[in-house]
Structure formats: structure tokens, C-alpha cells
Amino acid sequence: MTGHVVALSGGVGGAKLVHGLAMALPPEALSIIVNTGDDFRHLGLSISPDLDSVVYALAGLSDPIRGWGRREETWTFMKALAGLGAPDWFQLGDGDLAMHVERSRRLAEGVPLSEVTRHLCRALGIATRVLPMSDDPVCTQVMTGDGWLDFQEYFVHRQCQPAVSQFRFAGAAAARAQPDALAALGRHDLRAIIICPSNPFVSIEPILAVPGIRAAIEHTTAPVIAVTPIINGKAIKGPAAKMMTELGLPVSAAAVAQRYAGLIDGFIIEDTDPIPDADAGITFFAAATLMRNDEDRLRLAHAVLGAADALRARERFA
Amino acid sequence: MTGHVVALSGGVGGAKLVHGLAMALPPEALSIIVNTGDDFRHLGLSISPDLDSVVYALAGLSDPIRGWGRREETWTFMKALAGLGAPDWFQLGDGDLAMHVERSRRLAEGVPLSEVTRHLCRALGIATRVLPMSDDPVCTQVMTGDGWLDFQEYFVHRQCQPAVSQFRFAGAAAARAQPDALAALGRHDLRAIIICPSNPFVSIEPILAVPGIRAAIEHTTAPVIAVTPIINGKAIKGPAAKMMTELGLPVSAAAVAQRYAGLIDGFIIEDTDPIPDADAGITFFAAATLMRNDEDRLRLAHAVLGAADALRARERFA
Numbered sequence: 001m002t003g004h005v006v007a008l009s010g011g012v013g014g015a016k017l018v019h020g021l022a023m024a025l026p027p028e029a030l031s032i033i034v035n036t037g038d039d040f041r042h043l044g045l046s047i048s049p050d051l052d053s054v055v056y057a058l059a060g061l062s063d064p065i066r067g068w069g070r071r072e073e074t075w076t077f078m079k080a081l082a083g084l085g086a087p088d089w090f091q092l093g094d095g096d097l098a099m100h101v102e103r104s105r106r107l108a109e110g111v112p113l114s115e116v117t118r119h120l121c122r123a124l125g126i127a128t129r130v131l132p133m134s135d136d137p138v139c140t141q142v143m144t145g146d147g148w149l150d151f152q153e154y155f156v157h158r159q160c161q162p163a164v165s166q167f168r169f170a171g172a173a174a175a176r177a178q179p180d181a182l183a184a185l186g187r188h189d190l191r192a193i194i195i196c197p198s199n200p201f202v203s204i205e206p207i208l209a210v211p212g213i214r215a216a217i218e219h220t221t222a223p224v225i226a227v228t229p230i231i232n233g234k235a236i237k238g239p240a241a242k243m244m245t246e247l248g249l250p251v252s253a254a255a256v257a258q259r260y261a262g263l264i265d266g267f268i269i270e271d272t273d274p275i276p277d278a279d280a281g282i283t284f285f286a287a288a289t290l291m292r293n294d295e296d297r298l299r300l301a302h303a304v305l306g307a308a309d310a311l312r313a314r315e316r317f318a
Numbered sequence: 319m320t321g322h323v324v325a326l327s328g329g330v331g332g333a334k335l336v337h338g339l340a341m342a343l344p345p346e347a348l349s350i351i352v353n354t355g356d357d358f359r360h361l362g363l364s365i366s367p368d369l370d371s372v373v374y375a376l377a378g379l380s381d382p383i384r385g386w387g388r389r390e391e392t393w394t395f396m397k398a399l400a401g402l403g404a405p406d407w408f409q410l411g412d413g414d415l416a417m418h419v420e421r422s423r424r425l426a427e428g429v430p431l432s433e434v435t436r437h438l439c440r441a442l443g444i445a446t447r448v449l450p451m452s453d454d455p456v457c458t459q460v461m462t463g464d465g466w467l468d469f470q471e472y473f474v475h476r477q478c479q480p481a482v483s484q485f486r487f488a489g490a491a492a493a494r495a496q497p498d499a500l501a502a503l504g505r506h507d508l509r510a511i512i513i514c515p516s517n518p519f520v521s522i523e524p525i526l527a528v529p530g531i532r533a534a535i536e537h538t539t540a541p542v543i544a545v546t547p548i549i550n551g552k553a554i555k556g557p558a559a560k561m562m563t564e565l566g567l568p569v570s571a572a573a574v575a576q577r578y579a580g581l582i583d584g585f586i587i588e589d590t591d592p593i594p595d596a597d598a599g600i601t602f603f604a605a606a607t608l609m610r611n612d613e614d615r616l617r618l619a620h621a622v623l624g625a626a627d628a629l630r631a632r633e634r635f636a
Contacts, residue, residue: 043419044426074392074412076390076391076394076411076412076413077395077412077415079413080413080416083416083441084416084417084420084438084441085437086419094392095398097395098399098404099398101361101404102361105404108362124401
């Protein structure tokens with residue numbers, strides 16, 4: 001099966017499947033659209049956590065134990081920063097800082113984020129196209145008992161403790177979808193659009209909120225497949241399950257699939273979870289979705305691509 | 319002997335005597351005016367090499383082996399930066415970066431450099447007043463066969479290889495002397511003004527180029543004492559001797575003293591160097607000027623203060 005594959009990804013969990021897809025496909029057959037709603041300015045630096053998670057995963061630089069940031073990291077900067085009485089609630093490893101400093105330097109020169117990202121990828125030997133959802137700033141915010149909080153304030157500084165009731169994506173309405181991302185979604189040779197196992201509320205929906213992206217996915221003739229971020233009623237990482245509870249949703253793969261109704265054709269649930277009844281035109285597939293190592297990533301990537309190809313074949317011969 | 323002491327300092331060599339003076343005097347009896355002509359923007363960060371050398375010396379954070387930067391430093395950032403293809407000719411240690419990031423953050427908020435410096439000093443437990451010569455930007459430039467070069471381009475990137483023929487201090491004419499620095503130079507209880515063993519051309523003369531500072535030193539009634547940066551025809555560190563040769567000056571303590579003629583009353587030369595004839599109203603004193611450890615720094619500080627007090631006593635009873 002040939003054709004182009006587009007994946008939508010947030011940070012750590014999504015980045016693992018992105019890495020699997022990059023192992024499964026030639027670089028020219030894959031475009032990754034990454035959430036930038038988590039991006040923020042901190043200590044005067046422009047930080048793009050999800051882009052970096054994807055880049056580190058593709059470059060083989062992710063820390064396998066900590067689950068975020070770079071491997072072989074040191075923390076001298078943070079210790080010195082704390083000694084200066086400066087804000088130290090956001091952990092910045094010494095090697096990780098190089099990404100933020102270099103990105104900030106180029107953005108300050110007026111280079112768009114997508115071009116900065118392309119340059120960083122090239123330097124790190126990544127041939128796959130990694131595209132921010134937009135070159136314009138979008139800021140994910142969560143509504144809590146303390147009012148609207150910027151995402152990193154909620155996620156890192158408050159460690160996801162406040163209960164959330166709503167989300168909004170400040171700047172999204174005025175943001176322009178990154179042109180290559182939009183072009184990739186509109187390709188005539190599109191094999192599949194894959195929604196990675198990322199948090200639907202704060203990783204995928206910010207991407208969908210950028211004008212043109214949701215519409216492109218709704219109107220594509222290619223199969224659209226999402227992978228569950230929920231296994232056995234729990235999120236593998238991050239606040240997805242806690243958010244679902246706070247929003248009054250069942251904490252289940254089926255509820256995530258329902259969230260994507262109208263957008264997706266297929267949904268991958270964990271092998272050991274019960275398969276929901278087909279609903280709202282969504283076909284469910286079971287696979288081993290927990291990615292502990294590179295083999296898991298590659299196997300899941302093949303399972304997702306296989307599901308997409310099966311959906312397309314079914315439609316063609318229906 | 320009581321009264322206030324003001325020291326003018328560049329980086330490493332000057333910072334050692336500053337540290338000696340800080341050991342010899344109570345904090346309220348000492349103000350340090352530091353060269354900021356070396357300051358520059360690099361990778362989007364505001365870097366103040368001489369201020370940091372003074373601050374690290376006073377905080378006991380200087381690296382004793384390397385001779386610059388912080389002790390117990392790591393270099394993960396530089397390695398990662400090089401991996402991104404970013405400019406890596408200026409070495410930034412991981413801990414050192416905390417100073418640059420925090421300084422840049424506060425300057426970007428509109429806080430003046432002197433206030434940023436006060437805050438950094440307070441955080442590091444430094445009670446002595448460390449004052450940039452100006453809160454306005456001044457850029458030391460050297461004339462070479464390749465034209466005018468910014469100081470760090472010459473000093474670090476080109477490793478002082480081009481021969482120099484002239485110096486200029488871009489921005490100095492319009493810069494305002496830092497008010498506390500000017501006030502310290504004009505105090506009625508001034509015990510001495512000390513010109514540290516720094517490079518006269520690129521560490522001390524930028525300070526003197528800021529309007530008001532040279533005049534305040536010329537008109538003070540307190541003794542003004544300089545300490546030689548040249549021992550036995552060699553600079554202890556840095557390009558001072560090379561510059562003197564290129565400028566057609568003899569490489570000697572006497573030539574440095576001559577450069578300060580009209581400004582200084584006393585000049586400290588190394589014990590083992592021949593004492594020049596008193597000239598241009600300058601009295602020469604001999605001392606052990608090489609500072610290998612804290613004891614050397616304190617002993618030299620006492621020698622310099624003693625010379626100043628001797629000059630004042632002589633004048634009083636002349």
C-alpha cells in the first residue's frame with residue numbers, strides 16, 4: 001500500500017506512535033502535525049513541549065526512564081537558577097535548553113516556527129516532516145475553580161490538581177493552519193490520517209481548532225483512524241482520565257471515540273478492553289496499544305496502518 | 319583608616335583584587351564599578367562577562383582551574399547546541415547559563431542592568447555593591463586589519479589573533495554613568511579609588527569613557543591607585559601585552575602607569591620588577607601582585623589600601 005500518511009500528535013504518547021510510523025514508512029510518506037497549544041514563553045524562552053517530544057522521539061534522544069526530555073540529561077542550570085531565586089517550577093534540562101535557546105533565537109529573527117522546526121529536524125538527522133499545527137501562537141487554557149489557567153500553569157505548576165470544566169484555545173480562531181500541514185491533509189494520494197494516542201482535550205482538539213484543519217479531516221476521502229489514549233479505564237500518562245471524570249464522561253476508549261464522532265472512521269482500542277458496538281460510523285479495531293519499546297511502537301504503527309487499509313478496501317468493495 | 323573605597327574592574331584579574339578588597343573591608347565601605355563594554359547579545363541572551371567574573375569571585379563560585387566561569391560546571395548545553403548546528407564559539411556552561419537567562423529575562427522586563435545585578439548579588443549572598451559602569455549599552459570595538467571588530471568577536475571568536483591599532487567604545491558618549499557609581503566616586507569620605515589589575519585598553523578605558531567618570535576621578539581629593547596587570551614584561555592573562563606591542567608601547571608596568579597619567583597618584587608594580595623613576599606625579603609602590611589564592615588577594619588588597627593611605631598621609635603632612 002502506498003500513499004501519504006498524516007499523523008496528528010501531542011507530546012509523549014503521541015510521539016511514541018509517531019516514532020513507530022517513522023520506522024514503518026519512508027520519510028516522504030509521512031507528515032506529522034503537532035499540537036502547539038502547549039507552547040509558552042518561560043524565562044524569556046520560547047518552549048514547544050510537544051514539538052520537542054516528537055523531535056526527541058524521532059531523533060532517538062528521548063529519555064527512556066523519565067518519559068520526557070532528553071536522555072543523558074544534566075540539571076546544572078536548574079540548580080543554579082534556583083540559587084538565583086528565579087522561577088524554577090518548569091524543569092529545563094541542560095541539553096533541552098539548547099532547543100529552547102536556538103528556537104527562541106531564530107523566532108526572534110522572524111523565522112516562522114515551522115522553518116525553525118525543519119532546521120532543528122535537519123540538524124538532528126530527522127527526514128520525516130514535523131509540522132507545527134500553525135506558525136501563529138495558540139494558547140490552550142483550562143477553566144478551573146480558579147478561573148482560566150494557561151496550560152503549563154495548570155499542567156506543570158499546579159500539577160493538574162484543579163478540576164477542569166472547559167477548554168479554550170486562545171488565538172486559534174485567528175491562527176492560520178501551517179500551509180504544508182493543510183496541503184498534506186488535502187493530498188490526493190492520502191493513505192490515512194492518524195490521530196495519535198494523545199489527550200483529546202488538550203493535545204488533539206487544539207489542532208482541530210485551527211481553521212481549516214477539522215474541515216480538511218471531515219472532508220477527506222482517506223480513512224481517519226484514532227488510537228486510544230485510555231487503556232482499561234486509565235490514561236497511560238497525563239491527565240486525560242482525570243479530565244474525563246471531571247467533565248462527567250465515562251473514562252473509556254469508547255468515550256474518546258465518541259468525542260471524535262463525525263471525524264474518524266476507525267478507532268483502535270487496547271486488545272484486552274471490550275470492543276464497543278460500532279457507533280456513529282466508527283469501526284473499532286483491537287491492538288496492543290501500550291508502547292514500552294521500539295518494537296511495540298513499530299507493531300502498533302503497522303496495526304494502525306493495517307486498520308486504515310482495511311477500511312479503505314471495505315469501502316472500495318462495498 | 320575609615321572611609322569609602324571605590325574599585326574599577328574588568329574581568330578575571332580585576333575580580334581577584336575585588337575579592338581581596340571585599341575580604342579586607344566591610345561591605346558598606348566598598349563599591350565596585352565594573353566594565354560593561356564587553357557585554358553582548360549572543361543566542362538572544364544578554365551576557366555580561368566582567369560583571370559575572372566579579373560576581374562569581376565575590377560569591378566564591380569562580381572556577382579555580384579554568385580561570386573563568388563557574389566551579390563544578392557542566393557542558394551539556396554546549397554539546398547539544400553544537401548538535402543543532404547553532405553558533406558554539408562562545409562557551410556557555412550549564413550553570414553559567416542561569417545568570418544569562420535570568421539577566422536577559424529581567425532586562426526584557428525593563429529592569430535596569432544595575433538593578434538586575436543587585437538582585438543577582440543579593441541571591442548569591444554578596445553584600446558588596448557591584449555596579450555596572452552604566453545601565454546603557456556600550457560596545458568596546460577594536461580596529462584590526464579586518465576593520466572594526468566587536469570585542470567578543472575579537473577576543474573569543476578570533477582568539478585575539480588580529481593585531482589591534484585603535485579602540486573605541488560605541489555608545490559611550492551617550493551612555494549615562496550608573497548613578498550610584500558616580501555618587502560613590504564623589505563621596506566626601508572617599509578613602510581611595512583603586513584601578514584593578516585589568517587590561518587598561520579594553521577593561522578600564524571603557525569605564526573612563528562613560529561621561530562623568532573620568533572627570534570624577536580626575537577631580538577627587540582621594541588617592542587614586544592603579545595595580546599593574548603586567549609582571550616582568552608579560553600580562554598575567556589576556557591580550558594586554560600583545561596589544562601593547564601592537565600599539566608600539568613598551569610592555570612594562572611603567573607604560574601602563576604612563577597610560578593612566580593625570581588620573582592616578584600611585585601605581586603598584588610587582589616586587590621583582592624594577593621601580594621606575596617617579597614621573598608625572600605618580601608614586602610607585604612594590605608589592606606581590608600575582609594572586610594565586612585567597613591569601614594573595616587579601617594581602618594585595620591590604621598593600622593597595624596601605625599605599626593609598628600612605629599617599630594621603632604624605633599629602634596631609636607635606
